[in-house]
Amino acid sequence: MDRKFDIVIIGSGFGGLMCASVLGKHGFKVALLEMAESYGGNLQNFVRDGLVFNTGLHYIGALEEGQVLNKIFKYLGLMDRVEFEKLDPECFDRIIIADRTYCCASGFENYAQRLLSYFPEEQEAINNYMSLIKDVWAKNPFLNFREIDPNFDYSMSFSNTGLMDAINSITSNEELKAVLLSNNGLYAGVPGRTPFYVHALINCLFIQSAFNVKGGSAHLADAFVSIIKEQGGSVFTGKKVQAIKSKDLKAISALTADGDEFFAEAFYSTIHPAEAIKLFDKGVFRKPFVQRIEKMANTIGSFVLYVTLRKGEFAHIKSNIYYSKSQDVWGAVYKPEEWPKSVMMYTTEDKGLPGFAESATIITFMHYSEVAQWEDKQKRRQDGSYEAFKEERSAGLFAMIEERFKGFKAASASWLSSTPLTYFDYTGSPEGSMYGLAKDYKSGFGSYLPVTTRVSNFFMTGQSVGVHGVMGVAMNSIVAASKLLNINELLKEIEGS
Structure with a gap:
C-alpha cells in the first residue's frame, strides 16, 4: 500500500x-x-x-x-451532507442559579433585551457588555474574513484583559455577573486566569445562533x-x-x-x-x-453521566441547561465538599413520543487528581474501587439534578459515567483535560x-x-x-x- x-x-x-x-x-x-x-x-x-x-x-x-461557521461549512461541502437542528431561539441556553431561571435568546438584540427583562436597572451595564464582546469578535481578522499580513501572529489579535476584570468593570451586580458567566463550562473558566476574549468569542458564537447535529x-x-x-x-x-x-x-x-x-x-x-x-x-x-x-497548565477534566430515560416519563428540554447551586458559578474551582457546584445538561427528544426525552447527558468538572490512583487499567478492573467511586459521584450528580428536576432519578432507566481517566484513555490528552492547554491572561x-x-x-x-x-x-x-x-x-x- x-x-x-x-x-x-x-x-x-x-x-x-x-x-x-x-x-x-x-x-x-x-x-x-x-x-x-x-x-x-x-x-x-x-x-x-x-x-x-x-x-x-x-x-x-x-x-x-x-x-x-455556515460559510466555512458551505465552503467544505458540509452543509449539503449534514442536517442541523436549531435550538429554541427564545431560550437556547436556560440558566438556573439557585432557585431562579433565566433564558438566553438568539441574536444580539434579542439577547440584550432578554437580559434587560431580568435586570431592568442594569441597562448601561448590559449595553457595555454587548459592546465589549462584539468588539472582541470584530477585531478578529479571521472571523471577519479581512485581509491580513501572511506573517501575522493571530494570537496578537487577542486581548490580555482578564475575564473578571472586564465583568467587574461593567457592573457590581453579583446576580448579573453570575448570569453572564454561567456558561463558563464551555471553556473551563477560572477567575483570575481566564482571558476575557475566550468568554467573548464563545458567547458571541452562540448568541448569533445555536444548533445541534x-x-x-x-x-x-x-x-x-x-x-x-x-x-x-x-x-x-x-x-x-x-x-x-x-x-x-x-x-x-x-x-x-x-x-x-x-x-x-x-x-x-x-x-x-x-x-x-x-x-x-x-x-x-x-x-x-x-x-x-x-x-x-491544562484545563480541568470532566465527569459525565449518560442517562437512558424511561419512555414518556421526563419532558424534553429544548434548551441547554446550566445549573449552579449559588452565584458562585465557577464549577472548575471547587473544594471536595462542594462537588458538584455546577452542571451542564441537555436532553434528546424521543421522536416517537414528541415532547418527551429519551436520554440526558449531564456534565460537570472533575480534577484528574481524584482519579489518578486508577491510572493503571488492570488495577481499575481488579479491586472494584474505581467503579464504586463512579457510583458515588453519579449519586451526587443525580441528587443535584433532582433538586431542580423532581422525578428525574425515577425516570432514569439506566446510566453510565465517564471520568477524566476515560477522556485520557480516549484521546491521550494529559490529565484528561477537556480543552487542552489553559489560557492565562496574566502570562501575556x-x-x-x-x-x-x-x-x-x-x-x-x-x-x-x-x-x-x-x-x-x-x-x-x-x-x-x-x-x-x-x-x-x-x-x-x-x-x-
Missing part, C-alpha cells in the same frame, strides 16, 4: 478533519493517522440501549445563513471523511504515531506502533503539544521550548503556542493552539492550512462560498 503523501496529519478529531479537508480541496494528497479504531475524536458517538450519545460536541454556533455529531465526522476520500485523501485508524523521523530540522516520516511508516512533505499534529514534541528525537526542540510546554502570550515550529515542515493545530471549541479549532485549522496556502486567497474563497 502506498505510504507516500503530500501531507500527514496526526489525529482525526475536528481539527484534523478540518485541516485535511481544506488542504485536500487545494489538491494536496493527505493522510490522516488516528490512534483509535474509529475516527472523529470528540465528534464520535456511542450507542447504549439503542440510543445515540455524543461524546464531546453537542451544539454549534454561528451556523445561520451568512454567519461564519441531527442524529449525533458522528454524522459531521462521517461527512468530513467522505469529503477527504473524494479529494483523494486517506484516513487510517488504529495508527498510533510513535515517532517522527527528521533530518536538519525537517520532518521526513511518521512511524506507527504497528510498524508502518508514512512519508510526506509536511506534517501536522492535532494532538496535545506536550505529546507531539515527544515524537521527535531529543534535542530537535530546544530545551527552553520543551520546558515551557511541560509547565503550561506565554500561554499561546504558534502553529509553526522549529521543524520547518511540522505544524501544530487543534484546541491547545489558539482557541478551543468548534469555532476556535476551525480558525486554528485555517491558520495552519495557510502555512501551505495563501491566507488571504483562502479567506476570500471561504467568504464567497
